[in-house]
Amino acid sequence: MATFSFELVSPERVLFSGDVTSVVVPAAEGDMTVLAHHAPFMSALRSGVVTVNGAKRLFVRGGFVDVGAGGLTLLAEQAVAVEEIDAGRVTADLKDVEEDLRDAKSDEARARLAEKAEGLKAMLAALRH
Amino acid sequence: MPSLKDLRNRIASVKATQKITKAMQMVAAAKLRRAQSAAEAARPYAARMEAVLANLAGGITGAAAPRLLAGTGADQVHLLIVCTAERGLCGAFNSSIVRLARERINALQAAGKTVRILCVGKKGFEQLKRQYEKLILDVVDLRAVKQIGYGEAEMIARRVLGMFEAGEFDVATLFYSRFKSVIAQIPTAQQVIPAEIPAGGANGAVSYEYEPDEEAILSTLLPRNVAVQIFRALLENAASEQGARMSAMDNATRNAGEMIKKQTQKYNRTRQAMITKELIEIISGAEAL
Numbered sequence: 001m002a003t004f005s006f007e008l009v010s011p012e013r014v015l016f017s018g019d020v021t022s023v024v025v026p027a028a029e030g031d032m033t034v035l036a037h038h039a040p041f042m043s044a045l046r047s048g049v050v051t052v053n054g055a056k057r058l059f060v061r062g063g064f065v066d067v068g069a070g071g072l073t074l075l076a077e078q079a080v081a082v083e084e085i086d087a088g089r090v091t092a093d094l095k096d097v098e099e100d101l102r103d104a105k106s107d108e109a110r111a112r113l114a115e116k117a118e119g120l121k122a123m124l125a126a127l128r129h
Numbered sequence: 130m131p132s133l134k135d136l137r138n139r140i141a142s143v144k145a146t147q148k149i150t151k152a153m154q155m156v157a158a159a160k161l162r163r164a165q166s167a168a169e170a171a172r173p174y175a176a177r178m179e180a181v182l183a184n185l186a187g188g189i190t191g192a193a194a195p196r197l198l199a200g201t202g203a204d205q206v207h208l209l210i211v212c213t214a215e216r217g218l219c220g221a222f223n224s225s226i227v228r229l230a231r232e233r234i235n236a237l238q239a240a241g242k243t244v245r246i247l248c249v250g251k252k253g254f255e256q257l258k259r260q261y262e263k264l265i266l267d268v269v270d271l272r273a274v275k276q277i278g279y280g281e282a283e284m285i286a287r288r289v290l291g292m293f294e295a296g297e298f299d300v301a302t303l304f305y306s307r308f309k310s311v312i313a314q315i316p317t318a319q320q321v322i323p324a325e326i327p328a329g330g331a332n333g334a335v336s337y338e339y340e341p342d343e344e345a346i347l348s349t350l351l352p353r354n355v356a357v358q359i360f361r362a363l364l365e366n367a368a369s370e371q372g373a374r375m376s377a378m379d380n381a382t383r384n385a386g387e388m389i390k391k392q393t394q395k396y397n398r399t400r401q402a403m404i405t406k407e408l409i410e411i412i413s414g415a416e417a418l
Binding site: 007009011012013014027029040043044062063068073075077 | 167170171173174175177178181185278279282287291337338339340341345346349350353357360
C-alpha cells in the first residue's frame, strides 16, 4: 500500500513522525480516514482518538489537521498515546473540574471549565474503546 | 594595614562565595540542557503553525479578515508584553530585555501613542516600575512554575485576547530573549497582534478544501497562534536565562579565583614581613646587650 508522511505535533513535542498507510482523524465534522494522495484539505479537530495504521492510538484535543502535498500534519493542543493515559488520574481530574465548574463565578471561567471537562470525558471515552 | 587574621577571613569568605557561584553554574548548566531541549521540541509546532497560517492568510481578502489578523485599523494603544526571569544573578539577561522595552516605550511615547505594559516575570517588573509604574497593568508571576508548560502560555494568551476583544489596545508586542547559544542571547521584540504573516508563504496554486470553512478555521487558529507565540517566547526565555546565568556564574567563579590568588599572595607577604620584623627586633635587642 502507498505510504505518506504523517506528523503529529503538540506545542511541547513531536509525538509521531514517519511514513504511514492510513490515519483516522477526528475532524470537526466527523471522523475521516486519510490515505495516500489525499486532496489538499484542512479542518479543525474534535477531541478524540487518532488511529495510525489501524493500530497505534493517540488521544488528541483541540487543533488542526492539514493535508497537503507534503503529507498529513496534525497540530494538536494536547496529545498523548492512549496507553499512557492513567484512567484513575483522569477520573480524579474530571471530578475536580466538575467541582470547580459548580463553584465558577464568571461565564468565561465556566465556559473554560466546561471545555476542560469535555476534553477529560473524551479522554475517558477513548480509554473504554 | 589589615592584620593576618583579617586577611585569612577575607580569603575564607571569597572561597565560600566561589563555591556558591560554582554550584550555581553547574545547576544552570543542567537546567540549560533541559530548557534547551524543551525550546527545540516546541519549534516544529510553531513553524508548522506559521506555515498553515501563511497558507490561510494568503487566501483571505482585506475586508473579511478577522481583527486579530488585520488589526483594529488604529495603532494608538500599544501593549508591551515584557517577559523576563523571576530570578536575578544571570548577567545582563533581564536588563537587556528591559532596555529594549524601554527604548520602545520612549519611542512610542515620543510619537504620542499610549503605552500599556504587561510584565511576565518579577525582575522586569522591578526594573520597569521605577520609571513606568503607571503604565504597568499587571505582573504575571511564574515563580511557582518549575517547567513551563503550554498551560501557562495559554493563560497569558487568554488574558491578552480578552483585553484585545474589549478594545483595550490595538497592537501587542512581545519582548523576550531569543536563545542563540550559551553565550549569545538576543533580546527580541515580536509583534503578536495583529499577527505578522511571513511573506511569500502563500501558494495560491494549491486549492485547499476547508471544513467547516476558511473563516471559522482562521478564527480559531489566530487566538491559538497568539498562545503558541507566547509559549515559544517563554521557552526561549527560559533557555536564555539559564545560558546567561551559566556564563555569568562562570565569570564570577573565575573572578573569585583571581581574588583568592591575590589575597593569598598578600597574606604570605604580610606574614613574611612580620617574621622579618620580629627577627630584626630580636637581633637588634641581642646586639644592644
